[in-house]
Amino acid sequence: MAAELKGLNEECGVFGIWNDSEAAQRTYFGLHSLQHRGQEGAGIVVRNQEGQLKIHKGKGLLADVFRCPDDLAQLIGPSAIGHVRYGTAGNRGIENIQPLLFHYLQGDVAMAHNGNLTNAVSLRRELEKSGATFQSNSDTEVLMHLIQHQKGPTFIEKLKASLKQIQGGFAYLILTKDALYAALDPNGFRPLVIGKLANGSYVVASETCALDAVGATLVRNVEPGQLVQIDHHGLQISNFTTKTQLSICSMEYIYFARPDSNLYGVNVHLARQRMGQRLAKENPIKVDMVVGVPNSSLSAASGVAEQLGVPNEMGLIKNQYSSRTFIQPTQALREQGVKMKLSALKAVIAGKDVALVDDSIVRGTTSQYIVKMLKNAGAKSVHLMISSPPLKYPCFYGIDIEHTRELMAANYTVSEMCQKIGADSLHFLSLPGLIEAIGLHQDAPNDGLCVAYFDGKYPTPLYDYEKDFEIPKTANDFTLSAMAQVEEK
The missing domain is CATH 3.60.20.10 (Aminohydrolase, N-terminal nucleophile (Ntn) domain)
Structure with missing residues (x-):
């Protein structure tokens, strides 16, 4: 995943x-x-x-x-x-x-x-x-x-x-x-x-x-x-x-839940496929093929390919038996773990304009490595397409996003992110596009989804966390300087 x-x-x-x-x-x-x-x-x-x-x-x-x-x-x-x-x-x-x-x-x-x-x-x-x-x-x-x-x-x-x-x-x-x-x-x-x-x-x-x-x-x-x-x-x-008031975590649909699970009647695989379709509809780029990052991005990649009308190729191979990389204590070891886990299929991507589909960008280091891997394998260009909006805000409900310093999108513009990652272009799914693609259709804000990680509008008071900074009334008030106080905790 x-x-x-x-x-x-x-x-x-x-x-x-x-x-x-x-x-x-x-x-x-x-x-x-x-x-x-x-x-x-x-x-x-x-x-x-x-x-x-x-x-x-x-x-x-x-x-x-x-x-x-x-x-x-x-x-x-x-x-x-x-x-x-x-x-x-x-x-x-x-x-x-x-x-x-x-x-x-x-x-x-x-x-x-x-x-x-x-x-x-x-x-x-x-x-x-x-x-x-x-x-x-x-x-x-x-x-x-x-x-x-x-x-x-x-x-x-x-x-x-x-x-x-x-x-x-x-x-x-x-x-x-x-x-x-x-x-x-x-x-x-x-x-x-x-x-x-x-x-x-x-x-x-x-x-x-x-x-x-x-x-x-x-x-x-x-x-x-x-x-x-x-x-x-x-x-x-x-x-x-x-x-x-239903506010199920939208990240469950984006990547946490298994593709064969159904959450409130919505199949996770089909939701991710619709995210990919909507992403490509919002960003109709011209490429030769689509390559998804294994495994949680494969459903979205199929939707991107269908919408763009190009082949969905297996340009990245995942070693199913490598060690888990997120537990490694240093960035150097995490990057070595990525190298152990993924390899590029040169025979497929050499000389091609590639749309690389992933579910999210957190630190950005893995995206940078994968883009470099594809280009070293001969890709003519790599256009990074993310099937969720930019992750900008901490989560307090059970996911380990606690500091904005961990989130690339909280500290850089999209163009700056693109430059640092080394992609030829970078595209995110819009927040309305995400909500519509999931299609929960509940009588609640955001169709019953929690999307605070994208817009900073938390559906509940944050209690103990509020003691470290003043929670905003709107997302625009949720400044990075305010969240920096949490990081210093």
Whole structure:
């Protein structure tokens, strides 16, 4: 995926299942299909017949964490939740790898979270003053301590009261001895779906591709502000708040979600294809061929080629077995990782005018390297076409864009970017074009999409982050000097 090369990463993927004889195995397969959402760590918690919870987790890819057959075989029970992690809040220690497991006199509780809480620091400070002891520095743990501090008579009442206190982006799975719970933030920044197996067991996952992997049929999306409870009574859905407004992250459609997933009824591959078509329609350049950056840009590249009426060629070859480059500590090592991962097909591109399609530009260093690679392979000219608008603003809802210094488009004009990258021309998809291409068609601003990374208009207050700079009323007020204060934090 092109995002692997650039260092732009989704936080996590979650999967849960209730009342299935092969709960741990299905959770493993579900998480495997969600591996693109996190490669830093993985874990599974299983609830046995007595209501006790058992966990296995570790650093690395799912296959590394569950390397031995016994790692999975020891997780015996009819219900489970699992997690694959790429962390944006908290460090990369084993204590932050999820699910998090808590032992209480009333019974064990396990929790998995996808997203980022914008008021976690303030809540944690207050909880610690009240005597709470945290076992990790992940924002995920805040919710569990809030639940323990509530005075409601039942767990679900305590959970609802706690969910009202947290802010930001969150998709939670919680497993207890009595039920599996799923909750989505009031804006639905992260996707979450419910499926059902032929045996009647319910499944909850970040994407529909995970349902397909375990043979489950989609039942419905978890809607913003909803709390799902699955137990021996079946599926029950309620709202912990009615103050909701869908703002699903547009980056899910651009590159995070798998092409075979459907988000709110929109297929990701077809959305990306329409982005490419709209990009080429807005920028009708003359080239001999289109080349997409493997893998997440291939759908958009097919749309660009169709609109321009030129061949869609495999001009870049991806080594599927190379190491992941975004975890490398230095830029020199990241560039070496790109060289290991991609190579240009000289026989195809030599002497040709090439439209190079990618999903985004973050730092710009990878784009620069790929353009140079194509030209060294004999390309007559390289015209870089990006199937999203310029990334100019930080994300606070669960994606690791925290500083404007990381974003090339926040610091340079398009013409300056083009010159630094070394392309013959540089073209971005417009924001209206992106919204129309995705085609969510929801009765909400931007058709129900969060596009704050492009226009700086955040759909919620930013709480803890607002203490570092004044949040603007409009995107024009969101100055780079204001955001620089965040960088100095």
